[in-house]
Amino acid sequence: MASIAVCPGSFDPVTLGHLDIIKRGSKVFDKVIVAVLNNRSKQPLFTVEERIELLRETTRDIPNVEVDNFNGLLIDYVKEKNASAIIKGLRAVSDFEYELQMASINRKLDENVETFFMMTNNKYSYLSSSIVKEIAKYDAPVGDLVPDVVEEALKKKYIK
Template sequence: MSVAIYPGSFDPITNGHLDIIERGSKIFDRLIVAVLKNPNKKSLFTIEERIEMIRDAVSHLDNVEVDHFSGLLVDFARKRNAKIIIKGLRAVSDFEYELQMALMNKKLYKDIETVFIMTSTKYSFLSSSIVREVASFGGCVKDLVPPAVEEKLREKFTIKG
């Protein structure tokens, strides 16, 4: 059974992330969306909120589960018996950093492989940070995120004023 991990902060999950998840779920027997819990990074959504939004967005995919981790991704991969890391690439500029990470992960865990999936062109500009910025100024994010995420963003920025 092939087990792959798609790691990220997903703050929030976007339709670009969802595209990678859906495509990855067709390639691997089981796909674990692994939400990074980074105490050094200020997130808009809590880890619990992000997990809930992702679970809602992937509920139609039987072989996808959502979990969280902190520390080294390869340690999480070992614990979950995963040998594959999925990374989405939007542009050539993403590749250099992701290649470095893939090589370091391979050095730390010789059995791990990284699979790069090119984003669909309609999402090549999309990132969580862009979504957060647009939403913070009251812009429409309807076609950028799943419906439940759009609602959560609206709530989050309405509360903040």
């Protein structure tokens, strides 16, 4: 049986840190589904469709990665996709505290689904989508933080 993992997130926008976790996860699992959360409580810069397209563009060279989106509970989506694992990247202890809560409730909802935490590459430990958006908003360079296609998309969003 193929091992399938879901790597969820808002990816608004996808960063080099996200891609590092996705690539590393793709070496561990037969298939990784990068799942864009449509979180109605947030006001994203990019639409779900734009985020999916950016992810597809930036992961096209990873054959066992699929990009999708979901609403609702992550655990329901994981079950729908017949996945047995969730991949989460961790930058700091503060990430771990929140993600431990999420992993615990997902485990309570379905004990057959495991959460795998991957420590971020040290060179991305400070990186977040929020930081990237803040820097890009002021027309500062973000080329060493995001893939080229994402940098171009950010420039288009912030052209005044």
